[in-house]
Amino acid sequence: MSDTEIGSQSDTVQPEGQQNDVELKVDGLVKRFGGITAVDSASFEVESGSMTGLIGPNGAGKSTTFHCITGIHRPDGGSVRFQGNDITGIRPYQCADYGLVRTFQIAREMANMTVLENLMLPAKQQSGEQLWRSVMPFARRDVIEEERELLERVWDILEFFEIEHIAEEKAGNLSGGQRKLLEMARALMIEPEMLLLDEPFAGVNPTLEHKLLDHIHELREEGYTFLIVEHDMDLIMENCERVIVMHQGSVLAEGNPETITSNEQVIEAYLGGDV
Amino acid sequence: MSTNATDTRVRLETLWEHDAVKILAIFGVIYLTYALIGLALGYSLDGIVNTLRRMTYLIAVYGMVTLALNLHWGYTGIFNIGIAGFMAVGLYVTMMLAKPTDPAGAAQYAGLGLPMPVAIVGGVVAAGLAGLIVAIPALRLRADYFAITTIAFAEIVRLGITSGALQEFSLFGIELGTGGGRGLIGNYGDPMNVIFELEVFSSFVDLTNSLFGFGPRQARALAYSMVLVIVLTGIYWLIQRTSRSPFGRVLKAIREDEEAAQSLGKNTNHFKIKVFVLGCALMGLAGILWRFRRTGVTPEAFRPHVTFYIWIALIIGGAGSNTGSVLGSGLFVAILFEGPQYFRRLVEQVITFGDAPNTFAGSVAPILSGNTAPFVRYTFEEFQTLQFVLMGVALVFLMHRRPEGLLGHREETAAAIPLIRRSNDDSTAGRGGDSS
Numbered sequence: 001m002s003d004t005e006i007g008s009q010s011d012t013v014q015p016e017g018q019q020n021d022v023e024l025k026v027d028g029l030v031k032r033f034g035g036i037t038a039v040d041s042a043s044f045e046v047e048s049g050s051m052t053g054l055i056g057p058n059g060a061g062k063s064t065t066f067h068c069i070t071g072i073h074r075p076d077g078g079s080v081r082f083q084g085n086d087i088t089g090i091r092p093y094q095c096a097d098y099g100l101v102r103t104f105q106i107a108r109e110m111a112n113m114t115v116l117e118n119l120m121l122p123a124k125q126q127s128g129e130q131l132w133r134s135v136m137p138f139a140r141r142d143v144i145e146e147e148r149e150l151l152e153r154v155w156d157i158l159e160f161f162e163i164e165h166i167a168e169e170k171a172g173n174l175s176g177g178q179r180k181l182l183e184m185a186r187a188l189m190i191e192p193e194m195l196l197l198d199e200p201f202a203g204v205n206p207t208l209e210h211k212l213l214d215h216i217h218e219l220r221e222e223g224y225t226f227l228i229v230e231h232d233m234d235l236i237m238e239n240c241e242r243v244i245v246m247h248q249g250s251v252l253a254e255g256n257p258e259t260i261t262s263n264e265q266v267i268e269a270y271l272g273g274d275v
Numbered sequence: 276m277s278t279n280a281t282d283t284r285v286r287l288e289t290l291w292e293h294d295a296v297k298i299l300a301i302f303g304v305i306y307l308t309y310a311l312i313g314l315a316l317g318y319s320l321d322g323i324v325n326t327l328r329r330m331t332y333l334i335a336v337y338g339m340v341t342l343a344l345n346l347h348w349g350y351t352g353i354f355n356i357g358i359a360g361f362m363a364v365g366l367y368v369t370m371m372l373a374k375p376t377d378p379a380g381a382a383q384y385a386g387l388g389l390p391m392p393v394a395i396v397g398g399v400v401a402a403g404l405a406g407l408i409v410a411i412p413a414l415r416l417r418a419d420y421f422a423i424t425t426i427a428f429a430e431i432v433r434l435g436i437t438s439g440a441l442q443e444f445s446l447f448g449i450e451l452g453t454g455g456g457r458g459l460i461g462n463y464g465d466p467m468n469v470i471f472e473l474e475v476f477s478s479f480v481d482l483t484n485s486l487f488g489f490g491p492r493q494a495r496a497l498a499y500s501m502v503l504v505i506v507l508t509g510i511y512w513l514i515q516r517t518s519r520s521p522f523g524r525v526l527k528a529i530r531e532d533e534e535a536a537q538s539l540g541k542n543t544n545h546f547k548i549k550v551f552v553l554g555c556a557l558m559g560l561a562g563i564l565w566r567f568r569r570t571g572v573t574p575e576a577f578r579p580h581v582t583f584y585i586w587i588a589l590i591i592g593g594a595g596s597n598t599g600s601v602l603g604s605g606l607f608v609a610i611l612f613e614g615p616q617y618f619r620r621l622v623e624q625v626i627t628f629g630d631a632p633n634t635f636a637g638s639v640a641p642i643l644s645g646n647t648a649p650f651v652r653y654t655f656e657e658f659q660t661l662q663f664v665l666m667g668v669a670l671v672f673l674m675h676r677r678p679e680g681l682l683g684h685r686e687e688t689a690a691a692i693p694l695i696r697r698s699n700d701d702s703t704a705g706r707g708g709d710s711s
Contacts, residue, residue, distance in 0.1 A: 070538060096540025104538075110531035113524075116694045121528050122539035126521040128691055129541075131549055134520030135513060140691065143520060147691045155697050168694070190540055 023048040023083060023194055023225045024069070024100070030077035031061075031068050038064040040249035041078060046194070046242075051216070051226045053236035056246035057269060062229045063105060065246070066198055070095045070102045082194070097124070099193035103200060105229075107179035111172030115163070115182060118171050119154040122189045126150070157185050161215065177208040184215070194225040201230060213239060233270070237261060245269070294598040297682075301602055305330070305609040312617050316624060321487045328493075328500050330608060335503035336565045337604035337612075341588045342507075342514050342597060343557035349594035349683075350518055351550050352530030354422040357409070358558055358585050360429025363577040364405045365559025366566055367436060369398030371451050373463045373567075383460060384443055384452030391466045395563055402559020403552045405432075410551040414544060429579065436574040458573035466567050467499055503564060507601070510557060515597050517553075524689040526550055587611065587666055590673055593683025602681055611666050619658040631656040 024046040031039040039061040046052045056062050067073040069080050071092040079088045082100050095101070110118050128134045128143035158164045161181050166174060171182060180200060187195055200216075201209050217239075220226060230236050236243055237257040245252045245260060247269040253260055260266055290296050306327055313323035340358060347353040373394035374386020389397070405428070413424040435441055435453075442455030453459060470476060476498065483489035483497060517523055525546050528536040533543050566572050584607065592603020631652035632638045638653030654661070673680070688694055 072534070072538070091542075092534070092537040093540050093542045096538065101540075102538055104535065108532050108535040110528050110535070112531055113527055113689065114694065117524060117527070117689050120521075120690060120694075121524050121536070121541075124540060128521030129525060129546075131517065131522050131553070134522045134691065135516045140516070140520075144691045147521070151690075151692065151694065152697075167696070186539065 021048055022046070023050075024227065025081040026065070026069065026078070027081070028078035029065060029068055029075050029080065031064050031073055032076050037249055039068060039075070042246065042249065042251050043078075044244045044251050044254055046225060046227050049220065049223055049225055050242055051220050051228070051240050052242045052244060053240035054227060054229045054244045054246065055231070055233060055236050056252070059248075060246040061249040062246055063198060066102060066196055066229060070100065070196065096122070096190050096192070099191075100196070101187040101190050101192040101194075102196040103183045103187050103198055105198040105202065107176070107183045109171035109174065109179050109182055109186075111170065113171055115158075115167050115169055115171055115174070116151070116154060118182060119157060119186055119189055120147075120150055122186055123150050123153070124190060154189070157188060161185050162211075177204050180204055180208075180212065184212070188219070192224070194227070195219075197226065197228045199229055199231065201232060201235060209235075298598065298602060298605075302334075302605055305605055309609070309613075309617070312621060316617075316620055319488070321489055321493065324487045324489070324497070325493060328497050330613065331500040332496075332503060333608045333612065334605050335500065335507045336561055337585065337588055337608055338507045338601045339510050339561035339564070340558055340585045341592065341600040341604045342510050343554040343561065344585050344589050345592075345594060345597060345600040346514055346517065346526075346550060346557075347554045348589065349596070349600070350523060350530060351526040351547060352418065353414075353547065353551055353554075354418045355425045355551075355554070356422050356579075356582050356586070357425030357427075357429035359577040359579060359581040360425070360432040361402045361405055361555040361558040362562025362565065362581065363429075363432050363436065363574070365398040365402040365556075365562040366572060367398075367453060367459065368401035368559075369394045369563045369567055370459055370461055370463075370572065371453070372397045373466070374459075374461070375463060378450075383457075384454060385450040386463075387449065387451075391463065391469070395466075395560070395567075398563050399556050399560045402562070403556035405559075406552040406555025407548065409555075410548045414547050414551065426579065426582070429577070429582065433574050433577050436577075454571075454573075456574065458571045460571040461567060461569065465495065467495065467502065470498065470502070471495055499568060506560075506564065510560075511597060511601065517550075518597065518687060518689060520689075520691045522546070527689045584612070587670060590670065590680055593680025596680075596682040596687060599680055599682030606681075611662065611669060615658055615662045615665060619655060622655065628652045628655055 022045045026045070027043050028041040029039050029043070030037065030041055042061065042065055044054075054062050054065070064073065068075040069087075071087075071090045071094065074089045079086060081087065082098050085098060087095065087098055087100070090098075110121070113121070126143075127139075127146060133139040133143055155164070155167075158167055161184070163178060163181055163185070166178060171179070174182060180203075184195075184197070184200065197216075200212060204212065213235075216226060216228075228236070228240065237260070241256060242254070243257055243260045244254050245263075245266050247265075252269055253263045253266050255263075291300075309326055309330060310323055313326050318326065340362065344355065344358060347355045370386070372387045372389045373391055374384070374388065376385050376388040378385040387394075409425060409428050413421050416424065437456045439455055441453045442457075443450070443452035445451065465471060479498060480489075480491050480494040483494040487493075489497065518526070525536065525541050525543070528539075528541065529543050529546060536543050562577075566576060588603040588607040589600060590603070591606050592599035592601070629648075629652060632649045635653065638650045641647070641649045
């Protein structure tokens with residue numbers, strides 16, 4: 001995979017292990033479906049603690065890139081590094097172990113489980129996930145203790161998102177916006193370091209959109225890193241300090257919102273020129 | 276007056292909320308009905324008790340398998356239609372392990388001559404291993420293809436047992452045999468002798484003799500049914516614990532959306548294999564307890580309809596509910612499985628039918644000349660077969676009117692603790708998880 005070096009500017013090699021400025025580094029990522037190359041050597045970086053937007057017209061390969069990073073698809077080429085670790089082609093559940101969690105374009109709540117159950121599910125290192133510990137009387141005592149602590153954490157996160165009132169509701173009965181909140185809350189229960197949000201604002205009314213954005217900004221200040229796929233250009237330009245533009249499977253431009261809005265190629269891609 | 280009546284109603288409704296009450300009430304009705312049927316048929320007391328004992332035995336065995344299937348389908352969404360196969364593996368392995376090494380007389384084939392408890396453990400482990408062998412390659416398949424794999428496995432087991440190649444074989448120099456189509460004889464004495472030879476048991480025999488006029492044989496059968504009820508309770512407890520835990524929560528998540536569960540950091544294959552093996556092992560145990568006290572077993576006992584009986588019981592009770600699984604087994608046995616033949620006997624008690632025609636054609640032809648009596652007689656003669664029609668009708672009715680089954684509407688909380696509001700949050704305190 002020869003590096004095409006479209007938007008990437010990784011001249012300096014990051015010392016691993018140390019305070020890394022680059023949280024996620026995607027290098028020459030390729031994904032093909034039959035004869036179609038959905039992602040064509042895309043390369044970009046996401047800085048630690050930043051809020052980065054990933055935009056592009058329909059079919060630009062944004063979602064596929066997400067799938068490749070988080071292990072739902074196995075990339076056909078290139079590499080993905082997260083906090084210095086090579087995570088290319090790992091399994092989805094391993095991805096969460098590294099502290100990299102994604103949400104889905106269409107919220108995928110566990111419809112027949114309550115909101116509380118949904119939120120208790122993702123927590124890591126639950127000894128009760130081992131069958132024998134959950135069954136044997138002496139070990140179950142510890143499991144119950146852990147469950148109490150976990151439930152406290154769940155209530156904290158419900159409070160943070162101000163959705164305590166729906167705690168006992170089945171997730172399938174929630175409104176679209178509440179589902180988005182639940183999905184984000186659920187991702188946070190893993191205690192990740194980076195969140196990949198796939199169109200978190202799609203189908204969300206403006207009031208809730210503001211609320212969600214406030215939550216995201218608040219979380220960012222706590223040190224989380226965000227990579228957000230979004231169609232709404234204005235929203236990304238206003239809220240992200242860095243923007244990556246994808247077009248036809250590769251990265252067209254990368255930079256701060258001002259340079260992106262003045263980039264002719266980007267304008268052409270969006271307004272439909274021959275790129 | 277009217278407030279009094281509503282009060283009682285409310286009280287009855289809250290009482291009905293408890294699972295134990297539900298089970299006791301429904302089983303009470305079943306047993307009472309059968310006792311009355313026994314009376315109507317002119318049975319003596321021992322006959323009536325024996326009828327109820329047989330019911331208990333069947334309900335306990337079906338209950339065990341239905342609980343195991345609920346773990347697969349109700350909780351995890353694993354579509355297993357190879358139940359009969361796993362039951363067969365359990366029973367046959369146990370029998371081959373327990374049969375004496377010396378094939379004397381009519382006993383045909385030799386076994387390993389192990390003590391019965393060891394043989395039972397062996398059978399359960401073998402059923403679990405069979406589950407593992409099916410699960411590892413097949414769980415990657417989509418639900419429907421997985422189902423095909425399981426039923427194929429069950430048929431392979433049944434046909435394998437039937438085949439002449441395995442009728443008698445030697446493994447590492449040890450003579451063994453499945454008995455092929457002729458069946459396998461359980462010439463190891465009563466497997467429950469461990470209990471039956473106890474001092475206490477002789478007083479139990481005396482007790483049943485003075486109460487119901489039971490002989491020792493009937494007393495043993497009664498005691499065995501009670502053992503089965505205890506085992507059923509144990510399995511219920513085990514599965515209840517499994518489902519009300521973080522482990523059970525992941526199972527539920529797999530049922531809902533496996534890919535999302537994976538992105539939340541759960542290695543779903545790992546969980547699926549574990550739960551599949553556990554369920555198959557329990558099915559093996561139920562298979563053993565079902566038939567190991569009989570004089571022998573033939574592969575015919577494990578035809579696919581056994582699997583579908585269990586599915587019917589689960590559908591009646593409601594997938595996802597353990598209490599529902601037990602209730603469903605009770606109703607299935609009482610109404611669909613045993614019901615038709617008792618109904619026939621009852622009707623025959625009242626009306627005497629003459630000789631029925633031998634063929635269906637012979638019964639239909641007289642209808643043309645306005646004589647329906649031969650057809651009615653024929654139908655009654657073949658009532659056992661009508662059972663399948665009745666099951667089909669029951670299934671269609673359920674799917675139409677109540678697809679979630681009796682208790683399937685109720686979600687059993689998948690957590691080791693009741694999910695209640697914080698103690699400092701008084702405003703909306705109250706609703707906890709469903710307690711049993």
